[in-house]
Amino acid sequence: MGFALFFLLTYLISSLFIVMKKKLNIFENTFIFLLILVININFSWILFEELRFVTVAEETLSYIAFLLNRSLIIPMILVVYVNLFHTFKNKSRRIYLTILSLGTMLLLVGVSIFFQILTYVNWNIGYDAIYFALLHLIAFYTYRFLIKFAYREVNYL
Amino acid sequence: MILWEQLGINELSILMMLIVVFTVFGLLSRRLPRYITLFSLLWGFASAMFFDFTIGGGLFDFYQVNDSPRYELFDLLYYILFAPISYFFIYFYERLEINKKTFVWYIIGWSTLGVGANWLYTQLEIIHFHSGYILPYSFVVFLIVQTITGLYYELIKSRMLTLVNER
Numbered sequence: 106m107g108f109a110l111f112f113l114l115t116y117l118i119s120s121l122f123i124v125m126k127k128k129l130n131i132f133e134n135t136f137i138f139l140l141i142l143v144i145n146i147n148f149s150w151i152l153f154e155e156l157r158f159v160t161v162a163e164e165t166l167s168y169i170a171f172l173l174n175r176s177l178i179i180p181m182i183l184v185v186y187v188n189l190f191h192t193f194k195n196k197s198r199r200i201y202l203t204i205l206s207l208g209t210m211l212l213l214v215g216v217s218i219f220f221q222i223l224t225y226v227n228w229n230i231g232y233d234a235i236y237f238a239l240l241h242l243i244a245f246y247t248y249r250f251l252i253k254f255a256y257r258e259v260n261y262l
Numbered sequence: 263m264i265l266w267e268q269l270g271i272n273e274l275s276i277l278m279m280l281i282v283v284f285t286v287f288g289l290l291s292r293r294l295p296r297y298i299t300l301f302s303l304l305w306g307f308a309s310a311m312f313f314d315f316t317i318g319g320g321l322f323d324f325y326q327v328n329d330s331p332r333y334e335l336f337d338l339l340y341y342i343l344f345a346p347i348s349y350f351f352i353y354f355y356e357r358l359e360i361n362k363k364t365f366v367w368y369i370i371g372w373s374t375l376g377v378g379a380n381w382l383y384t385q386l387e388i389i390h391f392h393s394g395y396i397l398p399y400s401f402v403v404f405l406i407v408q409t410i411t412g413l414y415y416e417l418i419k420s421r422m423l424t425l426v427n428e429r
Contacts, residue, residue, distance in 0.1 A: 131421040132297050135414075139308040146315045154320070155333055161320070168321040176312065255297040 107220030111170035111178070114213070118181040128191040133251050134184050137244050141180040144243065148236065149175050158228040167222045174213055174222075182206060183244040190245065203241060210237045272328055273336050275386040279343055287346035290353055298352060301418065306348020309407055310341045324395035328388060340388060351408065352415055360412070369408045376404035 127134065152158050161171050186206040193199050214233050217223040291299060314337075318325045327337045351372060360368045380400045383389040391397070 131418050132301055135418070136301060136304060139304045143304075143308050143311055146311055150315055150319070150333060163321060165321065172316060176316070251297075251300075255300055257296055 107217070107222050108166035108170040110216065110220070111173045111222075115173045115177050115181075118178055118185065122181055122185055122188075125185065125188065126192065128188045129184075129248065132255070133248060134188070136251060136255075137187055137247050138180045138184050140247055141183050141240060141244060142176060144240065145175055145179050152228070156227075158226055160224045160226055162222050167220065170220070171217070171222050174217065178213065179210065179240070182209060183240060186241065187244050187248050191248070207234065207237055207241065210240075268329055270329070270387065272387040275388060276336050276339050276343065280339060283343060283346040283350075287349055290350070294349075294353060294356065297422070298415075298418075299349060302349040302352040302415075303345040305411065305414075306344040306346070306351075307341055309348070309411070310344035313403060313407070314341065324391065324393050324399075326390045326392065348411070351411060355412065355415065365412060369405065369412060372408050373401055373404035376408070377401045 129137070153161050162168055183206075186202065189202055190199055193202060211230060211234060214223065214230060218225065294302075314327060316322065318327065319331070323331075327340055328334050355368065358364070358368070377397060377400050380389065381397055384391065384397070
Protein backbone atom coordinates (compact mmCIF):
# COMPACT_ATOMS: atom_id res chain seq x y z
CA MET A 106 0.00 0.00 0.00
CA GLY A 107 2.82 2.39 0.93
CA PHE A 108 4.64 1.63 -2.30
CA ALA A 109 1.52 2.25 -4.43
CA LEU A 110 0.89 5.56 -2.69
CA PHE A 111 4.48 6.80 -3.11
CA PHE A 112 4.47 5.66 -6.73
CA LEU A 113 1.29 7.67 -7.31
CA LEU A 114 2.83 10.70 -5.57
CA THR A 115 5.95 10.42 -7.75
CA TYR A 116 3.71 10.31 -10.80
CA LEU A 117 1.67 13.30 -9.64
CA ILE A 118 4.60 15.58 -8.74
CA SER A 119 6.39 14.73 -12.02
CA SER A 120 3.19 15.41 -13.99
CA LEU A 121 2.66 18.69 -12.16
CA PHE A 122 6.18 19.76 -13.04
CA ILE A 123 5.75 18.80 -16.70
CA VAL A 124 2.48 20.69 -17.20
CA MET A 125 3.17 23.75 -15.03
CA LYS A 126 4.34 27.09 -16.42
CA LYS A 127 8.00 27.17 -15.47
CA LYS A 128 9.83 30.27 -14.38
CA LEU A 129 13.25 28.60 -14.36
CA ASN A 130 14.96 27.22 -17.45
CA ILE A 131 15.96 23.57 -17.95
CA PHE A 132 19.51 24.08 -16.64
CA GLU A 133 18.34 25.84 -13.46
CA ASN A 134 15.67 23.21 -12.76
CA THR A 135 18.15 20.39 -13.33
CA PHE A 136 20.82 21.98 -11.15
CA ILE A 137 18.45 22.49 -8.21
CA PHE A 138 17.08 18.96 -8.59
CA LEU A 139 20.55 17.39 -8.58
CA LEU A 140 21.82 19.48 -5.69
CA ILE A 141 18.83 18.61 -3.50
CA LEU A 142 19.19 14.96 -4.55
CA VAL A 143 22.84 14.90 -3.42
CA ILE A 144 22.05 16.59 -0.09
CA ASN A 145 19.05 14.38 0.59
CA ILE A 146 20.91 11.15 -0.23
CA ASN A 147 23.77 12.12 2.10
CA PHE A 148 21.51 13.33 4.88
CA SER A 149 19.31 10.22 4.84
CA TRP A 150 22.30 7.87 4.63
CA ILE A 151 24.07 9.49 7.59
CA LEU A 152 20.85 9.65 9.62
CA PHE A 153 19.62 6.13 8.81
CA GLU A 154 22.72 4.00 8.25
CA GLU A 155 25.45 5.75 10.24
CA LEU A 156 23.69 7.28 13.25
CA ARG A 157 20.66 4.96 13.13
CA PHE A 158 18.39 7.73 14.42
CA VAL A 159 15.74 6.51 11.99
CA THR A 160 15.35 3.00 10.56
CA VAL A 161 14.07 2.18 7.11
CA ALA A 162 11.97 -0.87 6.21
CA GLU A 163 13.77 -3.95 4.92
CA GLU A 164 10.80 -5.19 2.90
CA THR A 165 11.60 -4.58 -0.80
CA LEU A 166 8.54 -2.58 -1.90
CA SER A 167 8.59 -0.40 1.21
CA TYR A 168 12.28 0.25 0.62
CA ILE A 169 11.53 1.26 -2.99
CA ALA A 170 8.87 3.63 -1.64
CA PHE A 171 11.57 5.20 0.55
CA LEU A 172 13.90 5.49 -2.49
CA LEU A 173 11.12 7.18 -4.51
CA ASN A 174 10.56 9.71 -1.74
CA ARG A 175 14.28 10.34 -1.18
CA SER A 176 15.40 10.58 -4.81
CA LEU A 177 12.39 11.89 -6.71
CA ILE A 178 9.54 13.30 -4.63
CA ILE A 179 11.52 15.57 -2.26
CA PRO A 180 13.81 17.07 -4.96
CA MET A 181 10.83 17.53 -7.32
CA ILE A 182 8.76 19.29 -4.63
CA LEU A 183 11.59 21.79 -4.19
CA VAL A 184 11.99 22.36 -7.93
CA VAL A 185 8.23 23.02 -8.21
CA TYR A 186 8.46 25.24 -5.10
CA VAL A 187 11.20 27.49 -6.53
CA ASN A 188 9.31 27.82 -9.84
CA LEU A 189 6.04 28.76 -8.13
CA PHE A 190 7.80 31.07 -5.66
CA HIS A 191 9.12 33.16 -8.53
CA THR A 192 5.80 33.03 -10.36
CA PHE A 193 3.95 34.50 -7.38
CA LYS A 194 4.61 38.21 -6.86
CA ASN A 195 2.41 38.54 -3.78
CA LYS A 196 4.26 38.13 -0.46
CA SER A 197 1.41 36.34 1.33
CA ARG A 198 1.02 33.84 -1.50
CA ARG A 199 4.72 33.10 -1.23
CA ILE A 200 4.38 32.49 2.51
CA TYR A 201 1.37 30.18 1.95
CA LEU A 202 3.35 28.34 -0.72
CA THR A 203 6.31 27.81 1.63
CA ILE A 204 4.00 26.53 4.39
CA LEU A 205 2.24 24.23 1.92
CA SER A 206 5.51 22.85 0.57
CA LEU A 207 6.98 22.31 4.04
CA GLY A 208 3.68 20.80 5.23
CA THR A 209 3.62 18.38 2.29
CA MET A 210 7.10 17.14 3.13
CA LEU A 211 6.17 16.62 6.77
CA LEU A 212 2.98 14.84 5.70
CA LEU A 213 5.13 12.50 3.59
CA VAL A 214 7.16 11.69 6.71
CA GLY A 215 3.89 11.01 8.57
CA VAL A 216 2.69 8.71 5.78
CA SER A 217 6.08 6.91 5.78
CA ILE A 218 5.79 6.30 9.51
CA PHE A 219 2.14 5.20 9.17
CA PHE A 220 3.06 2.59 6.56
CA GLN A 221 6.15 1.57 8.57
CA ILE A 222 8.49 2.62 5.80
CA LEU A 223 10.35 4.74 8.37
CA THR A 224 10.58 4.31 12.14
CA TYR A 225 11.86 7.07 14.41
CA VAL A 226 14.39 5.76 16.94
CA ASN A 227 16.12 8.86 18.25
CA TRP A 228 14.53 11.50 16.04
CA ASN A 229 11.33 13.56 15.85
CA ILE A 230 9.22 15.50 13.37
CA GLY A 231 10.59 18.82 14.68
CA TYR A 232 14.11 17.93 13.47
CA ASP A 233 12.65 16.96 10.10
CA ALA A 234 10.86 20.32 9.94
CA ILE A 235 14.20 22.13 10.52
CA TYR A 236 15.90 20.00 7.87
CA PHE A 237 13.14 20.60 5.29
CA ALA A 238 13.18 24.33 6.03
CA LEU A 239 16.93 24.34 5.37
CA LEU A 240 16.36 22.47 2.09
CA HIS A 241 13.93 25.22 1.04
CA LEU A 242 16.54 27.89 1.81
CA ILE A 243 19.22 25.99 -0.11
CA ALA A 244 16.94 25.60 -3.15
CA PHE A 245 16.02 29.29 -3.04
CA TYR A 246 19.59 30.59 -2.72
CA THR A 247 20.91 28.12 -5.31
CA TYR A 248 18.64 29.78 -7.85
CA ARG A 249 19.96 33.21 -6.81
CA PHE A 250 23.52 31.91 -7.17
CA LEU A 251 22.82 30.50 -10.63
CA ILE A 252 21.34 33.75 -11.93
CA LYS A 253 24.36 35.65 -10.65
CA PHE A 254 27.23 33.35 -11.67
CA ALA A 255 26.18 30.70 -14.19
CA TYR A 256 25.88 32.83 -17.29
CA ARG A 257 29.12 34.79 -17.28
CA GLU A 258 30.93 34.56 -20.57
CA VAL A 259 33.99 32.30 -21.00
CA ASN A 260 36.18 31.33 -23.96
CA TYR A 261 34.29 28.80 -26.05
CA LEU A 262 35.82 25.81 -27.82
CA MET B 263 30.81 9.03 8.89
CA ILE B 264 34.45 8.07 9.40
CA LEU B 265 37.59 9.44 7.73
CA TRP B 266 38.97 6.01 6.74
CA GLU B 267 39.08 2.45 8.04
CA GLN B 268 42.75 1.86 7.20
CA LEU B 269 44.96 4.00 4.98
CA GLY B 270 46.08 1.86 2.05
CA ILE B 271 46.46 1.57 -1.70
CA ASN B 272 42.81 2.52 -2.35
CA GLU B 273 43.03 5.84 -0.48
CA LEU B 274 46.38 6.68 -2.10
CA SER B 275 45.01 5.83 -5.57
CA ILE B 276 41.95 8.02 -5.05
CA LEU B 277 44.14 10.97 -4.03
CA MET B 278 46.43 10.50 -7.05
CA MET B 279 43.51 10.18 -9.45
CA LEU B 280 41.93 13.31 -7.99
CA ILE B 281 45.14 15.26 -8.62
CA VAL B 282 45.33 13.98 -12.21
CA VAL B 283 41.68 14.58 -13.18
CA PHE B 284 41.50 18.02 -11.58
CA THR B 285 44.79 19.07 -13.25
CA VAL B 286 43.37 18.05 -16.65
CA PHE B 287 40.08 19.74 -15.76
CA GLY B 288 42.02 22.93 -14.93
CA LEU B 289 43.64 22.81 -18.37
CA LEU B 290 40.40 22.13 -20.24
CA SER B 291 37.98 24.25 -18.21
CA ARG B 292 36.68 27.61 -19.44
CA ARG B 293 36.22 26.07 -22.89
CA LEU B 294 32.48 25.46 -22.47
CA PRO B 295 29.78 27.90 -21.31
CA ARG B 296 29.88 28.23 -17.53
CA TYR B 297 26.40 26.79 -17.05
CA ILE B 298 27.38 23.67 -19.00
CA THR B 299 30.48 23.29 -16.81
CA LEU B 300 28.37 23.61 -13.65
CA PHE B 301 25.78 21.19 -15.02
CA SER B 302 28.34 18.55 -16.06
CA LEU B 303 30.25 18.67 -12.75
CA LEU B 304 27.11 18.27 -10.65
CA TRP B 305 25.66 15.67 -13.02
CA GLY B 306 28.74 13.42 -12.68
CA PHE B 307 28.92 13.81 -8.92
CA ALA B 308 25.17 13.24 -8.43
CA SER B 309 24.88 10.24 -10.75
CA ALA B 310 27.85 8.47 -9.07
CA MET B 311 26.32 9.13 -5.68
CA PHE B 312 22.80 8.16 -6.79
CA PHE B 313 23.92 4.76 -8.11
CA ASP B 314 26.19 3.99 -5.17
CA PHE B 315 23.56 4.86 -2.59
CA THR B 316 20.84 2.99 -4.51
CA ILE B 317 22.47 -0.26 -5.71
CA GLY B 318 25.70 -0.10 -3.68
CA GLY B 319 24.25 0.21 -0.19
CA GLY B 320 21.10 -0.21 1.87
CA LEU B 321 18.79 -3.04 0.81
CA PHE B 322 20.24 -3.38 -2.70
CA ASP B 323 23.89 -3.79 -1.78
CA PHE B 324 25.84 -5.09 -4.79
CA TYR B 325 29.21 -3.51 -4.10
CA GLN B 326 31.20 -1.73 -1.46
CA VAL B 327 33.37 1.34 -1.94
CA ASN B 328 36.70 1.33 -0.03
CA ASP B 329 37.36 -0.67 3.14
CA SER B 330 34.10 -0.63 5.03
CA PRO B 331 30.34 -0.47 4.42
CA ARG B 332 30.34 2.71 6.52
CA TYR B 333 30.46 6.13 4.89
CA GLU B 334 34.11 7.22 4.70
CA LEU B 335 35.69 10.52 3.68
CA PHE B 336 37.38 8.67 0.82
CA ASP B 337 33.97 7.45 -0.43
CA LEU B 338 33.05 11.11 -0.84
CA LEU B 339 36.38 11.84 -2.59
CA TYR B 340 35.68 8.88 -4.88
CA TYR B 341 32.32 10.40 -5.90
CA ILE B 342 34.02 13.77 -6.49
CA LEU B 343 36.24 12.00 -9.05
CA PHE B 344 33.21 11.61 -11.29
CA ALA B 345 32.56 15.37 -11.49
CA PRO B 346 35.48 16.27 -13.83
CA ILE B 347 35.06 12.96 -15.70
CA SER B 348 31.51 14.03 -16.55
CA TYR B 349 32.94 17.35 -17.77
CA PHE B 350 35.39 15.46 -20.03
CA PHE B 351 32.43 13.49 -21.45
CA ILE B 352 30.71 16.73 -22.49
CA TYR B 353 33.96 18.41 -23.54
CA PHE B 354 34.93 15.65 -25.98
CA TYR B 355 31.31 15.35 -27.09
CA GLU B 356 31.66 18.90 -28.38
CA ARG B 357 35.29 18.61 -29.46
CA LEU B 358 34.56 15.50 -31.59
CA GLU B 359 31.33 17.07 -32.87
CA ILE B 360 29.25 14.01 -31.99
CA ASN B 361 26.05 13.69 -34.02
CA LYS B 362 23.23 11.17 -34.53
CA LYS B 363 25.50 8.84 -36.52
CA THR B 364 28.41 8.84 -34.07
CA PHE B 365 26.39 9.05 -30.82
CA VAL B 366 26.15 5.27 -30.23
CA TRP B 367 29.87 4.73 -30.86
CA TYR B 368 30.75 7.56 -28.52
CA ILE B 369 28.60 6.01 -25.76
CA ILE B 370 30.03 2.52 -26.36
CA GLY B 371 33.56 3.96 -26.25
CA TRP B 372 32.96 5.74 -22.95
CA SER B 373 31.18 2.70 -21.49
CA THR B 374 34.16 0.50 -22.39
CA LEU B 375 36.45 3.07 -20.78
CA GLY B 376 34.18 3.05 -17.73
CA VAL B 377 34.34 -0.75 -17.41
CA GLY B 378 38.14 -0.54 -17.76
CA ALA B 379 38.24 2.04 -14.96
CA ASN B 380 35.94 -0.16 -12.87
CA TRP B 381 38.27 -3.13 -13.35
CA LEU B 382 41.20 -0.92 -12.26
CA TYR B 383 39.21 0.16 -9.17
CA THR B 384 38.70 -3.49 -8.20
CA GLN B 385 42.47 -4.12 -8.55
CA LEU B 386 43.19 -1.04 -6.44
CA GLU B 387 40.67 -2.24 -3.83
CA ILE B 388 38.50 0.85 -4.27
CA ILE B 389 35.46 -1.24 -5.27
CA HIS B 390 34.53 -4.68 -3.94
CA PHE B 391 31.73 -6.49 -5.80
CA HIS B 392 29.49 -8.95 -3.97
CA SER B 393 25.97 -10.47 -3.93
CA GLY B 394 26.51 -11.91 -7.42
CA TYR B 395 27.47 -8.60 -9.07
CA ILE B 396 30.13 -9.01 -11.76
CA LEU B 397 32.10 -6.49 -13.82
CA PRO B 398 30.08 -6.82 -17.08
CA TYR B 399 27.00 -5.51 -15.23
CA SER B 400 28.84 -2.20 -14.92
CA PHE B 401 28.78 -1.96 -18.72
CA VAL B 402 24.97 -1.94 -18.57
CA VAL B 403 25.02 0.77 -15.88
CA PHE B 404 27.47 2.89 -17.92
CA LEU B 405 25.44 2.41 -21.12
CA ILE B 406 22.30 3.66 -19.37
CA VAL B 407 23.95 6.57 -17.52
CA GLN B 408 25.96 7.81 -20.50
CA THR B 409 23.09 7.52 -22.95
CA ILE B 410 20.90 9.56 -20.60
CA THR B 411 23.77 12.05 -20.12
CA GLY B 412 24.25 12.50 -23.88
CA LEU B 413 20.53 12.81 -24.63
CA TYR B 414 19.90 15.16 -21.71
CA TYR B 415 22.86 17.32 -22.73
CA GLU B 416 21.39 17.59 -26.24
CA LEU B 417 18.04 18.60 -24.69
CA ILE B 418 19.65 21.29 -22.51
CA LYS B 419 21.65 22.60 -25.47
CA SER B 420 18.59 22.90 -27.70
CA ARG B 421 16.38 24.46 -24.98
CA MET B 422 19.05 26.98 -23.95
CA LEU B 423 19.65 27.90 -27.60
CA THR B 424 15.92 28.54 -28.02
CA LEU B 425 15.98 30.75 -24.92
CA VAL B 426 18.93 32.77 -26.25
CA ASN B 427 17.20 33.20 -29.63
CA GLU B 428 13.95 34.31 -27.94
CA ARG B 429 15.82 37.00 -25.99
